Amino acid sequence: MIKRVLEKLMSFFFAPVSLIPLGFFRISIGLIALFLLIQLWPHLLSLYGNFGFIQWAIIETSTDTWFPSIGKLYLLVEPYRVSPEVCVYTIFSIYGLALIGFVFGVGVRICAFLVWLCHISMVNSGFTSIYGLDTMLQVCFFYALWMPLGQSLTIFHFLKKKKKCQSVLSSLSIRVLQLHMCVIYLNTSIAKMSGAQWWNGEAIWRALMQPQFSTFAYDWLSNWPFVPKLLGWLVLIIEFGYIFFIWIPQTKKFWLISVVLLHAGIAIFMGLPLFSLIMIVMNITAFGWSVGSGFFVNYQKYVYKFRKVSFQYKG
Amino acid sequence: MIKKEHVYLILALVHLGLVNLFIWTSYEDEDSSKWYSWLRVYRDFSGCFRDYSYFAPNVANDTRAIFITKTDSDTIQFLPFKVDNEVANIRYNNIISSGMRNPKARDLFAKSWATAIFGYDKSIHNVTVVTEAYIVPAMSDYKKGKRPSWEIIYAGSFEKQVE
Numbered sequence: 001m002i003k004r005v006l007e008k009l010m011s012f013f014f015a016p017v018s019l020i021p022l023g024f025f026r027i028s029i030g031l032i033a034l035f036l037l038i039q040l041w042p043h044l045l046s047l048y049g050n051f052g053f054i055q056w057a058i059i060e061t062s063t064d065t066w067f068p069s070i071g072k073l074y075l076l077v078e079p080y081r082v083s084p085e086v087c088v089y090t091i092f093s094i095y096g097l098a099l100i101g102f103v104f105g106v107g108v109r110i111c112a113f114l115v116w117l118c119h120i121s122m123v124n125s126g127f128t129s130i131y132g133l134d135t136m137l138q139v140c141f142f143y144a145l146w147m148p149l150g151q152s153l154t155i156f157h158f159l160k161k162k163k164k165c166q167s168v169l170s171s172l173s174i175r176v177l178q179l180h181m182c183v184i185y186l187n188t189s190i191a192k193m194s195g196a197q198w199w200n201g202e203a204i205w206r207a208l209m210q211p212q213f214s215t216f217a218y219d220w221l222s223n224w225p226f227v228p229k230l231l232g233w234l235v236l237i238i239e240f241g242y243i244f245f246i247w248i249p250q251t252k253k254f255w256l257i258s259v260v261l262l263h264a265g266i267a268i269f270m271g272l273p274l275f276s277l278i279m280i281v282m283n284i285t286a287f288g289w290s291v292g293s294g295f296f297v298n299y300q301k302y303v304y305k306f307r308k309v310s311f312q313y314k315g
Numbered sequence: 316m317i318k319k320e321h322v323y324l325i326l327a328l329v330h331l332g333l334v335n336l337f338i339w340t341s342y343e344d345e346d347s348s349k350w351y352s353w354l355r356v357y358r359d360f361s362g363c364f365r366d367y368s369y370f371a372p373n374v375a376n377d378t379r380a381i382f383i384t385k386t387d388s389d390t391i392q393f394l395p396f397k398v399d400n401e402v403a404n405i406r407y408n409n410i411i412s413s414g415m416r417n418p419k420a421r422d423l424f425a426k427s428w429a430t431a432i433f434g435y436d437k438s439i440h441n442v443t444v445v446t447e448a449y450i451v452p453a454m455s456d457y458k459k460g461k462r463p464s465w466e467i468i469y470a471g472s473f474e475k476q477v478e
Binding site: 006009010013014036039040042043046047051052053054055058067120123124126128129130131132135136137138139140141142168169172175176179180183184185187188191192193194195196197198201202203205206207209210211212213219221222223225228271272274 | 319320321323324327330331334335338339356359360361362363364365366367368369370371372373374376377379396398400401402403405406407408409410413414423424427428430431434449451453454455457458463
C-alpha cells in the first residue's frame with residue numbers, strides 16, 4: 001500500500017517536463033525585477049535610506065534576528081566609515097548586476113542567491129512600502145535558489161555552448177510551483193468570499209472608483225449594478241475554481257486563459273501591471289507547458305511532424 | 316532504498332506544508348522560543364511573510380498625504396506625498412496606508428515622514444502632515460447623488476528643534 005502511494009507520488013512529482021518553462025520563468029522574473037529596479041532607482045534613498053520616509057530606527061528589525069536588511073549591513077560596515085547611502089546603493093547595485101547575470105543565465109545559482117538575499121534585504125528595509133508584487137518576487141527568488149533555472153534559455157544555450165539537460169528537480173520544481181499557485185488562489189478566493197463586498201459587487205465598484213487604481217471613469221457602473229456584481233462573482237469562480245479545473249485536461253486551457261485574462265484586466269483597469277505580469281508569468285510557468293500537450297508550443301507534435309516529413313522526403 | 320528523488324520529494328512536501336501553515340495560521344507567531352523563531356526565519360526567507368488576501372475581504376479606502384511646510388522666511392509650501400513615477404507612487408501610497416492603518420502608530424509614522432521633509436530642505440522648520448482617506452459611497456448611494464470625497468483621517472504638526 002505504502003509502496004503504491006509512493007509510486008503514485010513519484011510519478012506525479014517526477015513526470016518528465018519541458019525545460020523551457022524554467023528558462024522562461026528565470027528570464028521573466030529577472031526582467032520584471034530589473035524593470036522595477038530601474039523605475040525605483042531615483043527613489044531608493046527616499047524608500048530605503050536611513051533618512052528616507054521611514055527611518056531605519058523605525059523599520060529595522062531587532063538586531064538579534066537573522067533577517068538581512070540594509071540597516072544590518074550598515075552596522076557591519078560602519079566602522080569602515082561607509083555611509084548609509086553607499087550601503088543602499090551597494091545593495092541595489094549588486095541586486096541589479098545579479099539580475100542581469102540571472103536573466104542571461106550566467107552563474108545562475110550564485111546570481112539567484114545574490115538576487116534573493118538583496119531582495120529580502122529590500123523587503124525588510126522597506127516593509128511598509130511593499131505589496132503583492134514584492135511577496136511574489138520573494139517567492140519566485142526563493143524557488144530560484146533550488147530550481148534548475150539554468151538548464152535552458154541561457155546565453156550559453158543560444159551560443160550552442162551548452163546542451164539542455166534534464167534534471168530530476170525540473171519536474172519537481174514545476175509541480176511545487178503548481179501546488180503553490182493553488183494555495184495562492186485558494187487563499188485569496190476564501191478571503192474574498194468571507195466578505196460581502198465580493199458577492200454584492202461593491203468590491204469591484206470600490207476598487208475601480210479608487211483614484212489610486214482608477215485608469216478610466218467607472219461611475220456609470222452605479223446605473224448597472226449587476227455588472228460589478230457579475231464581475232465579482234466571475235473573479236470568485238475563476239480563483240476558487242482554479243484549484244480544481246486547472247488540473248483537469250479538458251478545462252486546463254480554458255482556466256489558464258481565464259486567469260491570465262483576469263490578471264491582464266487588473267493590469268489594464270487597475271493600473272497594476274507589474275503585479276499582474278508576475279502572476280501571469282507564474283501561471284504560464286506552472287501550467288503553460290507540458291510534455292506531449294504543450295499549450296503554447298507543442299514541441300512533441302512539431303518534432304513528430306518534422307521527423308515524419310523528413311522520413312517521407314528521404315523515402 | 317532511499318534515493319535522491321525521495322529526499323527531494325520529502326523536502327518539497329515539507330516546504331509546501333510549511334507554506335500552508337504560514338498562510339492559513341499564525342502558528343509561528345505563537346511563541347518566541349528558538350523553534351518558532353526558526354519557523355519565522357523560514358517564513359520570511361521563503362516569501363510567506365504575508366498571505367495572499369489581496370483586496371479581501373473588503374477593498375480598503377485609498378489614502379493620500381500632503382505636507383504643509385513653513386520655511387525660515389515664513390514661506391508656506393504644499394508638498395504632495397507623491398512623485399511623477401507610477402511604479403514609485405504605488406510604494407508611496409503603501410507607506411501612507413500602512414502608516415495610517417493603526418491609529419496608535421500614526422504619530423510615529425507621520426513624524427518619520429516629517430523628518431524626511433526636514434532633511435529635504437534645511438530651511439523648513441515646521442511640517443504639518445495631513446492624511447486623507449477617499450470614501451467611496453455604495454453604488455446605491457452614488458446613484459442617489461452621494462459622491463466620493465476625501466476625508467481627513469490624520470493631521471499633525473511637527474516643529475524642528477534647533478539646538
